[in-house]
Amino acid sequence: MKKSRKALALTMAGCMMATAFAGCGGSGSSASDPKTDSSSKTDTSGVKSIYFLNFKPEIADKYEAIAKQYKEETGIEVKVKTAASGEYEKTLTSEIAKSDPPTIFQINGPVGYQNWADYCADLKDTELYNMLTDENKSLAVTKDEGVYCVPYAIEGYGIIYNDEIMQKYFKTDGAKAKSTDEIKNFDTLKLVVEDMTAKKDELGIDGVFGSTSLKTGDDWRWQTHLANLPLYYEFKDDTSSDNVILNGLNAKEISFKYADNYKNIFDLYTNNSCTDKKLLGSKTIDESMAEFATGKCAMIQNGNWGWSQINGVDGNVTKAENIKFLPIYTGVKDEEKQGICIGTENYFAINSEVDEATQQASIDFLVWLFSSDYGKDAVTNDLGFITPFNTFKEDEQPTDPLAKEVLSWKAKESEGIKNPEWLFTAFPSENWKNEFGASLLEYVQGQKDWSKVVDDAKTSWTTEREATAE
Amino acid sequence: MQKAIKKWFPVLALPTVVAFLISFLIPFIMGIYLSFCKFKTVKNAKWVGFDNYLKAFANEDFINALWFTVKFTIVSVITINILAFLFAMLLTKALRGTNVFRTIFFMPNLIGGIVLGYIWLMIINGVLQYFNATITTNASYGFWGLVILMNWQLIGYMMIIYISGIQNISPDLIEAAQIDGANSVQRLFHITIPQVMPSITICLFLTLTNSFKLFDQNYALTAGAPGKSTQMLALDIYNTFYGRVGWQGVGQAKAVIFFLIVAAIALTQLFLTRRKEVEN
Structure with missing residues (x-):
């Protein structure tokens, strides 16, 4: 009896060792020398x-x-x-x-x-x-x-709109535009959107825009994608090179001189939203995409990947042929030639x-x-x-409606349309985006002045660049 | 038999020792080593000395998170223990259905922190919606939200520990006190509390360390919003680790400092409350 117990203990100990060390086996084998030229086919x-x-x-x-x-x-x-x-x-x-x-x-x-x-x-x-x-x-x-x-x-992103609702609006009395083709700059967009808000009952929507989701972790459409635009124009003005992404990577600081343009569109989103400003801090992207899919709003800022989300929502009433992109206009000079952000x-x-x-x-x-x-x-x-x-x-090429839109905007480049690049890949760190997103939330909740939001974004950029410098 | 145990001790202890080494001691030492390194994965660490620690202390977020954590810990330790003790007193009285209530109160403790966080987020936002606000509207909403959540989760557990403490008090003592004419308040402070000191030690230790190390609930309920004003230490460490390129080492350094703080607080508390324990 005693002997068998001993044997058992030994086996158990052995098993433990074996399993414990199995994980370590073979770790040395992956280290090899990858330096030789890979052009000759290995x-x-x-x-x-x-x-x-x-x-x-x-x-x-x-x-x-x-x-x-x-x-x-x-x-x-x-x-x-x-x-x-x-x-x-x-x-x-x-x-x-x-x-x-x-x-x-x-x-x-x-x-x-x-x-x-x-x-x-x-x-x-x-x-x-x-x-x-x-x-x-x-x-x-x-x-x-x-x-x-x-x-x-x-991929590309812009303002996705539901053409069915837009057509309904264009037929109303005193509509500010006759078709989406007439919306070529921020001023027109603003007129149309505000008029739509005034007629929202007639159009059967809760608001023009889907919720500006500002819940932490769900705020990347604003702290990353929307922030792309003012910084795109800023780095485009930078004459040190033609490559805006490179300019962005090299920027030790930003002047954020197009911050007011950001404010233009951001205020338009939140003032004409289907959700009260004070409640945006709890909204997620899924919720706001569902608002669009179920026809509660006419426009939403997102990219072509959003199609699967719209299509997958229960009770989706939007039709594939009615879903289109509009560029995000912010009131920058000569923006009639601006396209959607592609990168x-x-x-x-x-x-x-x-x-x-x-x-x-x-x-x-x-x-x-x-x-x-x-x-x-x-x-x-x-x-x-x-x-x-x-x-x-x-x-x-893919045939879903938004991917087709991206391709057609890309094709318009030959007609002189310029689609802004994605340069947020050059933003200094996740932390910069997160802090900017947090500032935006405090701004819509009325706890932070816009000027402070701008200053913080600038300071944060400098700090983050320094902190992550090699 | 004794001799045999002695003789075979190394073999019998080996599995535990090996498991302890692999799953605890080695990662722990590696963690301390990495806090002195610039690294991306554990394999490409470069020694940088105290650089990470300097950055950690120069980091305002860390200090703010530390304060928030301290405030939260103080409030939640007090509320949890007082409420748990009250429930324990109530449920050791000869009432009908005490066992059912004990089970019900204990249940929240069985649900994971992330799930609890999301459930309470829905409840709190659902209520605040009527006041046109959300939990991110004001940092104090987040603070009290966390306190409520933590109370809800831990009271049942602490209550069970207090109940077992109270039930272990010899009825002789209580009877003797009653005969001596002690009223119920006197009995509480002179008999019950000194007698349940061991339970108090355990409960304080558990609530203190759990509140200080809180992560899941914080992550799910507020994620630090608004701004970083409701960010606790563990969440700050997590965000440092993933928030900036090349700052993994700083996150690690913060984690080591965090460990030292938790260990110091817990040991002090154990030392202080142990002294107050009385032998039966």
Whole structure:
């Protein structure tokens, strides 16, 4: 009896040890030398699996299906893991330190790259980078001579409007415009919106705009996307280079000279909203998208990704053909030529810490995804990406209404329309955005003057740039 | 038997020791080491000395969060313990259905902090809506919201501990006091409270550390809004870690300081209340 107990204790102890140390096994194997030139195609025959850490939970199952197809075609297993919404940085931080780290991961732009620079492989000579169309090569994140992150999806945002409600308004007596084509600047927009608010009962809406969601964590449409516009004009005025994103990255401080333009549109949103100003602090994006989908409001600021949200709401009454984009006009001089904001914060990076064959296999997978017939079909129809790659022909683009709108605004560039770039990827830190969002909330609640909001945003920019400087 | 235990002690203790090392001691030491480093993941740490600590103390948010946490802790420790003790007194009387009430009061403690935070957010916003306000309208709404939430969650748990303390008081003592002519107030302060001192020690320790380390409820209920005025220490550490590129080390340094503060407070409290405990 005694003996068997001893034996049991020993086995138990042994088991504990075994399980405890299993996690540590093989950690040394990933360290290899990734320095050699990757232009000569590396032999990937030994690679059995690659690991893709997905950023977009809403299309996780689509990626699974793609991975399955890829395994059938090539025998290489693509492990797809999806981080929960808003948890990507956290998941990546813990996953990348493991013995089996992600080989393909997502970066949100130049500032995100600074965070992960140690882990990003140089993609300059890869097929993936060379597949970018010439105009989109400038979007890739570069440092010195190297290219470290390659964009894979272009998105656009503006004021989404429900044309059905707009048409109803244009038919009312004394309408300030006859069609949305006449809305070409802030003054007209303001006239129309305020007139619509006056006639809201007639139009059957609670307010013109959906709630300006200012709950912490749900305020990125204002502290990031809307903030893009005044800063875009500011960095455009900066003559040090033609590249506004670069100017933004180099800006140690901002003058925020277009702050009043921000105030124009922000006040218009909150004064003509379907929710009282004082209650905006509890509103989420989901709630305000639902307001739009159920026809309680006529306009809402968001991007083409919002289509799935609108479409997915129970009781959605908006029709695909009635959903369109209007540029966000803020009262800047000559804004008649301004389009919607088009850019990207979706970049792929390849983990430089894994062995070279695996890196190459990961690149091969992405090249396959964006150039093979199966891959392209999946990207266009399942993932719904407007890609920046030259492998996609004009008819191989997503067909949802907002993506089509983005493409048509992009096409208008040939007629002299300028779509502002996304330069919020050059904002100094998350903290800057969060503090700005918090200021905005205090402003709508009447606890902070606008001038203080502006001053705080300026000070915060300087502090954050200094704090995060190398 | 004794001898056998001694002989086999290292083997028998090994699983626990190994588990303790791997899941507690090693991460703890690594955490302290990382607080002196600039790092992104645990693998690419670069030594920077006390730089992170200097930045942490120069950071206004940290000091503000510390004050908010201290205020919150004081208020919630007092309210939770007084209310829990009152409920315990009430539910140790010979009333009908005490067991049902005990169970009901204990139940909130079984729900996770994040869920509780969102539920209370809905309740509080639902009420404030009638006054055209939300919990973010005023920092004091957030403060009292957190206090209410914390009370609701912890009172039941503390109550159970107090009940067991009160039930352990020998009836002889109470009877003797009654015969000596002590009224109910005198009995409370001279018999009951000294006798339940061990429970008070435990309850104070639990409420103090739980309030100080509060994260989930804070994150779900206010997330620091308006501004960062209702941000507690743990949330500030979290935001520092993810809020700026290259500030992970500073977040880590704040976490180490946080640990030292919590440990110091808890040990002082244990020392002070232990002295007051009486033997049965």
